[in-house]
Amino acid sequence: MKISLANRIEVALFRHRLFVLVLFFLTSVFLLFQASQIRLDASFTKNIPLEHSYMKTYLKHRANFGGANNILISVCDSEGDIFNPEFFTALKGVHDKLFFIPGVDRIQVKSLFSPSTRFVEVVEDGFAGGPVIPADFQATTEGLAIVKGNIEKAGIVGGIVADDYSCAMVKAALLDINPETGEKLDTLQIAEKLENEVRQSYEKNNITVHIIGFAKMVGDVAQGAKGVVLFFAIAIAITAVMVYIFCHSIRLTILPIFCSLIAVVWQMGMLSSLGFGLDPMSILVPFLVFAIGVSHGVQMINSVVKKVGLGLTCTAAAQASFRALLIPGGIALLSDTVGFLTLLSIDIGIIRELAITASLGVAMIILTNLVLLPVMLSYMTIKQSAKVGQxxxxxxxxxxxxxxxxxxxxxxxxxxxxxxxxxxxxxxxxLKIGELHAGAPALHESSRYNTDTFLITDRYAISVDYMSVIIETTPEACTYYDIMSTINNFQWRMENVAGVQSAVSLASISKIVNAGYNEGNPKWRVIPRNQQTLVQSIARVPSSSGLLNSDCSVMPVILFLEDHKAETINTVIDAVQAASKVLGTEQVQFKLASGPVGVMAATNEAVSEAQVPMMLYVYGAVILLCLISFRxxxxxxxxxxxxxxxxxxxxxxxxxxxxxxxxxxxxxxxxxxxxxxxxxxxxxxxxxxxxxxxxxxxxxxxxxxxxxxxxxxxxxxxxxxxxxxxxxxxxxxxxxxxxxxxxxxxxxxxxxxxxxxxxxxxxxxxxxxxxxxxxxxxxxxxxxx
Missing domain, CATH: 1.20.1640.10 (Multidrug efflux transporter AcrB transmembrane domain)
Incomplete structure (x- = not known):
């Protein structure tokens, strides 16, 4: 039956060779135009397993506490400290520029110039305070001295001001939707604006600007991905040399390369037609499609030339080769396709897009290298003395x-x-699941992005690797001692876990404030048992602090980790789960997780869970195809x-x-x-x-x-x-x-x-x-x- 089917296809194909070539030409012209419309498309949500329980928690509370899609910009003075007019002019400019970039959540932009950056001090009459930078601030010697004093009173050294006063931070969170267009936020456009409108505008003389965050990282990856074009050109050159060594003919070298490039054009055109973009992380797939196409093209060239050597005409040799390779070549390409499609089982958008992109490419190879190539070969004149692979x-x-x-x-x-x-x-x-090195794993440690990351983590007391454990409870829960005490106990347990640098929560802030109400005596750094006193200790903590929501029914404990290595994340996750079993009740529930490390933890678990099923699917499919092929x-x-x-x-x-x-x-x-x-x-x-x-x-x-x-x-x-x-x-x-x-x-x-x-x-x-x-x-x- 296989032979009969192959014969029927062969007869239909080669009887209408000219029609086939015209059809391929017209399709190629259309898809080439569509391919020219494709654009790079990066999105934060594509990189996370949205159905994972951690990510459901993350998405549920993202509006109140921000997400993991943040931007951190550290403005530094390379020649001294920040207390000079030039630095504050640059910092104000960076703050304002970031504030007005479309897609930035303006509520969550925070720096020394934010009204929400306030200091509180204990005075004879109780508390006094105000914004760290007064409304009438002038960058004079007196004005800068006042700001320095306010910074120390606010306790933000190590947070948004560097430990050595050499830098100050501007923080922001990004939205999913561009409020100006109503469309999905263009992450790559944000990265471009950060580079051109922020870094290049304000990095001059002794002022340096260091930017990290998912959007900037993806932008740097996209810049690096442009080098793939060069690698593509090198690959084509290497492939051409190898194929020429194999077939000793320029025409026979050009044909499989041409057909494989057509497959890539068709792949890009189909993606564009279906409404997909090309993610920087999957930009390597077109090269794989080209390489696979050439490998199957070489098999066709090899078969045709050897059949010509046996005395067949080019047309007869092409027909015989098509008939001989249709089944094994088709099965091999179907195996490639199935291998890619198994990736759809992984609940991460970027991997699913990669699966679709690669599967489309291999499907195009079936047409271009198993159909178009033999038809084109049938029009060629090949000498009977021609040799391949000798x-x-x-x-x-x-x-x-x-x-x-x-x-x-x-x-x-x-x-x-x-x-x-x-x-x-x-x-x-x-074999370990997750990232094993510091910095952004997609980039080399020597990259500008990772250099900026290391500078920020070195000069500030905070870590960019943080995770929020969300505590869901009842409204007004922060006014009850037993609930606040439970949160405090949980935080204490986490602070004593290997890999956790520090932690902060509403409970820990309330203890500091309570001590302030009692002349700063450290003996009073406890959670007040009296409800009125407890209310007093948290009254000055706004919901914009990220430590509570509007009705105090949700309060995160933010854990700052030493790094984002897989071992560290696993240790902390295990500790959180163990503590939640001991301290959690129906009234107080500990939910994992938000923040960058929370996203990494969910991704690692999704990868771990998908590893075995994916291998079973791919091997099961390949075994089935081999059984069908060889019986x-x-x-x-x-x-x-x-x-x-x-x-x-x-x-x-x-x-x-x-x-x-x-x-x-x-x-x-x-x-x-x-x-x-x-x-x-x-x-x-x-x-x-x-x-x-x-x-x-x-x-x-x-x-x-x-x-x-x-x-x-x-x-x-x-x-x-x-x-x-x-x-x-x-x-x-x-x-x-x-x-x-x-x-x-x-x-x-x-x-x-x-x-x-x-x-x-x-x-x-x-x-x-x-x-x-x-x-x-x-x-x-x-x-x-």
């Missing part, structure tokens, strides 16, 4: 490699493979087992290189499986035909090597060399992906050439061995053994 001693090399399909060498190969698998499985258990359990086994070993070794490599399993590295495993299976399918498709004809395993493997060995080697090397250029990327996540993909492309190719035939030697015993085994069974039966 090695000087090809027959000797292939003959030597074919020995892998005999039991002697196979035992050695499988023993080494088993040993590597056991070590890889053992070491792979040490043989043992044929499926010899393709899948090497693939599984390489996946295990990839996890060992991640552990050895200190690469955590994150949003950017998790898809690589699925991509490696989906693309890596192609090699085995192409080799086994020839082997299975020969085996069904009664050939020995070694002879069947030798025939497969002669027909497709060169193409498999060249595509594996081309893919590996292409992604290896990512080692030099400005983006750390791209570098990590490049390392892992290079490993998986190369080792999967080697596994298909070395391990697959070794397995086949045992899965397909020769007829002599079968007769021998049958004879031994009969003798044993007659002798009663």
């Amino acid at each position: 090695l000087k001693e090809e027959s000797t090399v292939w003959l030597a490699l074919s020995s892998f399909a005999t039991k002697g060498p196979a035992v050695i190969i499988l023993s080494i493979t088993a040993a590597l698998y056991l070590v890889g499985f053992y070491k792979g258990q040490e 043989s359990i043992r044929a499926t086994a010899v393709v899948i087992l090497p693939l599984y070993v390489v996946s295990t070794l990839a996890q060992w490599l991640m552990t050895a290189l200190d690469i955590g399993l994150t949003v950017s590295t998790l898809p690589v495993i699925a991509l490696g499986v989906g693309i890596g299976v192609d090699y085995g399918i192409y080799i086994l498709s020839t082997m299975s035909t020969k085996l069904n004809e009664g050939a020995k395993v070694q002879d069947a493997y030798l025939a497969a090597l002669k027909e497709r060995g060169s193409a498999v080697l060249i595509t594996g090397l081309t893919l590996a060399i292409g992604v290896s250029t990512w080692f030099f990327s400005d983006l750390k996540f791209q570098m990590d992906m490049g390392i892992l993909l290079t490993f998986m492309f190369l080792v999967n190719m080697l596994a298909a050439i070395i391990v697959l035939p070794a397995l086949a030697a045992f899965f397909w015993p020769s007829k002599a061995e079968e007769e021998k085994d049958s004879g031994e069974v009969q003798i044993a039966g007659r002798t009663g053994i």
Whole structure:
């Protein structure tokens, strides 16, 4: 039935070759126009698992307490302290500029110039206070001295003023919607404004501006992602050289590259037509689509040229190659597609978009490289003497490699493979979920963004890695001693957890205020038991402080962490859950989590939960496709087992290189499986035909090597060399992906050439061995053994 279907498609296709070419041309023109309309699209919510319980809490209370999508701008004086007119002019300018950027939540803009930045001091009559910077402030010696005194009274040194008075901070939160347009906030536009209108406008002379936050980080990633265009050009050049070495023809080199570029154009055009943008984190996918397309194109070129060498015309060779490669090539590309689609099971928007982007690209390859390419080849003139993939001693090399399909060498190969698998499985258990390094993980530590991050964390007493534990209780709960005492006990427990630098809550502020009402005596730094006194101690804390909502029914405890490494986050999350079991009641409920680290914790848990199901889905789908293609359990086994070993070794490599399993590295495993299976399918498709004809395993493997060995080697090397250029990327996540993909492309190719035939030697015993085994069974039966 397969052959009949392939024949029907072949006849319909090649009878109407001109119509097919015109249809492809018109479609390409339309989709090229659509592709020109595509734009980079980054959104904070795409990077978080919205259905996770932590994120439901985060979204529920984001309006009152802000979210994790914050901007921190530190304005510094590189030659002294901040108390000079030039610095305060720059700080005021940064505050005002940030305040009026569309998409910034103006209520939550905070700096020394914010009216909500106030000081309170104890005087003879009780308390006195006001804004840190008075309304009549003048940057004179006297005015600056007053501000310095107010800063110290306000207790904001280390918060929005650096410990050494060299910098001051401007903080803000971003909205999801641009209030001017009513559309989704353009994060990349915000990043551009921060760079051009804030940093470049006010960073001059001895004033420096340091900006961090999700929007700025994504903007820097987008800038680094523009380098992907250069890597794309390098990859095309490398691919062209490799394909030319393979086919020794400029025309045959251009064709598969042209068809693969058409697939990329179609992919971009389809994304634009469907209303999708291209996220900076998935901008690498078009390169993968191009590389996959070339690898399948080389298989088609290889087949056509060899059939021409057997005496067929170009048209007949193209038809025969189309018929021969439609099923194995289609199955291989479907495996790639399924590998990408399994990523839809992960509840993180950016990964789902990557899955859709990659799946569309591979679907386009099925049309451009399995349909368009053979049709175009049918119009070419190829000499019968043309050769592809010829090695000087090809027959000797292939003959030597074919020995892998005999039991002697196979035992050695499988023993080494088993040993590597056991070590890889053992070491792979040490693979950690989440980020393992300080700073923004998508960027190198030496990047401007991470340099700014390290400066801010070094000069301020606060950490940019913070998490809010939301305490939900009853209205006016902050006026009851038992509830405030419970919050205070929880905070004390958290402050004594390894990895927590400090913590703040309404309860801790009320203790400070209560002491102030009692002449600052530290003995009175306790939560008042008297309700009137307790109300007095919290009355001056506004809801804009982020420590309570309007009716005091929700109060967060903000935990400042040493870093955002996976181990630190896990330790703190475990401690929060343990404390909530002890202290939580129906009246007082501790809910995880908000803040940047809360988002990271939810993301890490989503990645951890998705890891095993994703692998089961991708392997299940690939196994099903192999069973459909080969209709043989043992044929499926010899393709899948090497693939599984390489996946295990990839996890060992991640552990050895200190690469955590994150949003950017998790898809690589699925991509490696989906693309890596192609090699085995192409080799086994020839082997299975020969085996069904009664050939020995070694002879069947030798025939497969002669027909497709060169193409498999060249595509594996081309893919590996292409992604290896990512080692030099400005983006750390791209570098990590490049390392892992290079490993998986190369080792999967080697596994298909070395391990697959070794397995086949045992899965397909020769007829002599079968007769021998049958004879031994009969003798044993007659002798009663």
